[in-house]
Every structure is written in structure tokens, then in C-alpha cells.
Amino acid sequence: MSAPTPAQDKALALPDRGLRSLTQALAQREISAVDLAGAFLQRLEAAQPTLNSCITLDRERSLQEAAAADALLGGSEDAKAAARAAATTAAGPGGQGALPGGLIGALAGIPVLHKDIFCAEGWRTTCGSRMLENFVAPYDAGVISRFKAAGTVSLGRANMDEFAMGSTNEHSFFGAVRNPWDLQRVPGGSSGGSAAAVAAGLAPAATGTDTGGSIRQPAAWCGVSGIKPTYGRVSRFGMIAFASSLDQGGAFARSADDLALLLDVMAGHDTRDSTSVLRQDGAFSASLGQDVRGLRVGVPKEWFGTGLGAGVGAAVQTALDQLQALGCELVAVTLPASAQAIPAYYVIAPAEASSNLSRFDGVRFGHRAAEYHDLNELYERSRGEGFGAEVKRRILIGSYVLSHGYYDAYYLQAQKVRRLIADDFARAFAGCDLIAGPVTPGSAFALGSNSSDPTAMYLADIYTIPVNLAGLPAMSVPAGFDQGLPVGLQLVAPWWQEGRLLQVAHAYQRATDWHQRRPPAFSGAAA
């Protein structure tokens, strides 16, 4: 690796600058997009042997994108036309959801690391699987088109649990990711590479997806901010599907302020995703400064029961006290059916996964077995070789609960329980403006600690899964430490109220500095 150039030294010396400050530095040509991307690429490459946060790094491709961002910043008409074309693509054919003019080029030159689940033309897109080890995406996901229209630079492809199935990032074909706070621990999952990279200062922002907690849980365990928007807010087009009624794209960054800027770009209608919603809610970044006094914060008693670890519980309680000190009113709410969220989820998500993953047949794309005698054997061997253990478990469970004789008892019953869980939230929100509680019962697992029983890992998602079943927006915000490991505060809002989440998280981050703490082993890189 070559020594950093003076311009890269300058970029590296931008200590934990937020996206607003980086955008300004780029606009004023204090630093070029190429130098900024080069500086972060250097960190990513240097940390790769330790953290394994990326599946693919392609310096040349990233720097090409950075050069295009520099052209956009320099006012090139061609670059502007390309950004406008990406905005039109993002809306889908006949769509009205193109980015408002003010967002075209709004994040020009900002480096973003993308979870390896978003198809990006020309980039290898593996979804953490051997099945897609050699798959180069032929088109851009809706989210990628929107980031292109905003002028961001892709730093590479973040590691993840295979097909987003897992809560530890140990189920990646490309190896486990390590937690920058303690290399013997997991970063959480499934978006573990994204969270670890942002926490270690290797990227200022990253994308993720959240089906049962896959943004909030790794954000909590790595000490970064993460947002899962309302179901339907962010296009799922080109985001490789796990469980279609639960999957939602979102982001990781160092602050609520940064997340608001990212969500402004990511959110919007796309005619290519039939569940994507057309709404005009205005800019999330505009609601940040609003006063939080008088907001009623619901505290669900079921989330503070015997399952909650003492260290996490204490940190979350302190955070709730802080919200009260900021002028919020704490009110007790109850979510009785959320106790059944895990069994309902582990029927619904595998059922949808078994259907979605049937597209991997060894015929049109992806892995194909070397030897087979007939078509059936081609399917079975290609899938048997291409999928890892956790993916196989979920496909098999999904096929089982959907099969004749079990459908009513498992799948239909799970959907009825899902209704009860969603109704609980609706009742709770009649008496409060948002809900606050823990993200996880404990802090990051030691590597390998769940290898003997897969259901032990599932139970750690008890506070995040109910939110996906109801389709609500939620965040994880750094809120302290449990024996040196980060703890997250979960905030959940009613449908479409991401602005309120970000407003409260921003007020909390102005009063605390947990989100500014850096893992000691990486504080040199971030300083």
C-alpha cells in the first residue's frame, strides 16, 4: 500500500466530521472526492485482515465513481445529466418518485459502503453467499440509483450474514466479521460489515437492511446510529429478497443528523416495488431541530422483564432518564402479544424465504453444480452446494410450515399472531408519541457462542422483531456501555414518523456523547 498523499492526510485528519461538514468541505473544494474516497479506501484495506468488514473492495471502480463526483462538484453538464438520469431511473417507469431537484448531487463525493445485498451494476453482488460468489449485478437497485443521483461514491461491498439470515454475521460464506470494540466478539448481524466499518471509522456511512433487527442490532453492538424506516418507505427493487413483507432498507452513520441526510436521499416511491409508497413528507433533515419537550415516550413493561440483562437494562434506564430530563414525558405502555413475536417471525420469515430463494435454481444466474444427471439433480445439487447451513435451515422450515397439513397450524396462525402484535402497537401509540426501550437483551456475543443451538441466536431479537412484524420505523442510538461493549437505545415511532425518531435521537445526541465514542483500537484511524 502506498503512503498517503498530503491531500489524503488532510482527509484523514477530518476527525469524525459529520456528513454536513464533509459535504461542505467537498463543495468548497477543500478536499476532492477522489482524495476523500482514497483516504477511506486505505482504512478499509488496512482493517480488512482484522475486521473482515467487506466482501469486495474495488479501488479502481470506487475512484472512478469519485472522479465522476468531482466532475459533478465542478459543475460538469455531463455529470449533472448522469445524476438526473439516475434520479429518473430510481422512480421507475411512469414513476413520480424521482428525487427533488435539491437532492440531485446533494451528497456529491460522500463515500458510502453498501451492504452486499443491493444490486449495483458492475459490482459483484454476493449477498454473503457461495450461490452468488461470481454474480456481477446487471442493474442498479432503487437505493443505488438514488445514491448515484445524489452523487455519493461507493466504497465497496459490506460483509453480511448469508442472504441476511443471522444475527451475528458468522453465517457469511466470506467469513465472520469482528466487532471493533472486541475482536473476539461478533458485530451483530445481518448487516455486521456495515456496522463494524462505520464504528471503526472506515466509512462515514453505510447502507443496511432490517428484516428482524438486522440494522438496529448491529448498530447497538457496534455503537453506531442506525435507522430502519417504515415498511414501504425505501424501495426494495434490486435489494435481494429474504422475507418480502418484512425487509426494509436503511442506513448506518455516526449520528441522527447524518442518518437524516441519508434517509432524505434513500426514501421515495419506486414503481418497480409494488409495496413502495408515494408520500410527500418533506425532508427528514429539516425536522431535526424541533423541540422534544412534551413528547410522550412509551415504555413497554414487557421489554424490561427478566430476559433483559442487568448492564443493558441500567444503560437504557439512564437513557430514559435523560429523555425525561430533555422534557419528554415517560408513560407506561403494554405490548402483551410481543412475547409471541419470535415464534411468529420464525414461521413467517422462513416461509417467505423458502419462496423467494426458489429463484436460485442454477439455471439463470448463480452457482451451478458441476455434475448432475437430470434437471431435478441440477436444481438440488446447485442449491445444496450454493447455500450455507443457516439458509438451508430456514428454507426447510419454510417449506415445512407451508406444506399440506401444516399451513393452518403454523403459517396462518403466525399471521393471526402478527395481527395481534400490530394491534398492540396501534393501541400503545394512542397514548404516546414514540416508544423507547432496549434493542437487545445483552451486549455482543462472543464469536462461536451460538454454534450448538440456532434458536439461542433467535431469542436475542425479542425487542426488534415485533417492530418488523408491524412494519414500523425504528432506530438504534448509542446509549452507553455494558462492561466495555456498546449498548443501544431503541426508539420506535408510529408509521411514517421517521422525522420524530430522528428529532428525538438528535436531541438525545446533543445532550450525550455516547455516539462520539470510538473503539480504542481504531480511535487512531478516526482521529
Place this chain on the structure above:
Amino acid sequence: MSLSEDDVRRVARLSRLALTADELPRLQEDLSRILDLAAQLQAIDTRDVLPLAHPGSDQAPLRADLVSEQDHREAFQAVAPQVERGLYLVPRVIE
């Protein structure tokens, strides 16, 4: 509830998944544990509760009735395991 090896083989056939002999006993155990977890649902009273398949499907707009598909055959076949003259190649299925 406990699954037999035959149950696992049956559901693997339904899923078009080839399993090795080593994988079977481990999967038999893992799937039984997961189904035990799922069986907790049976205890919930859901009389008169309508199933919820999807959050908020009523809010998505209908798209305009436009021709939207373009020809991507070359790009899509470039990533296929085996193609010839624009066709995907598979073992013969009709004798």
C-alpha cells in the same frame, strides 16, 4: 415436536435441496428445535382474528399502465451459467 429423518428428506425434496449424509442428523435436531419454538403459537387464542399477511398493503398506489419491460437479454444472459444462441441450457426434460 420432533422430526424424523424421513420428514427432513421429504421437506428437502420439496425444497429441491440436496443434503449430504452428514447434514441430515444435525438438521433433524435443529429443525425440531425451531419447530418447538414455533409450536408456542398454538397456545394463543386467535379466534376471530384476521391474518395479517403484509403491513400496510392498502397504501401502495397502482402504477400507470405502461409498457415498462425492456430487452435485457444480453445483460441477463451474461451472468447465466450456461447459454447458447440466447437460450438457457438445462438437461433434456422431454425424451
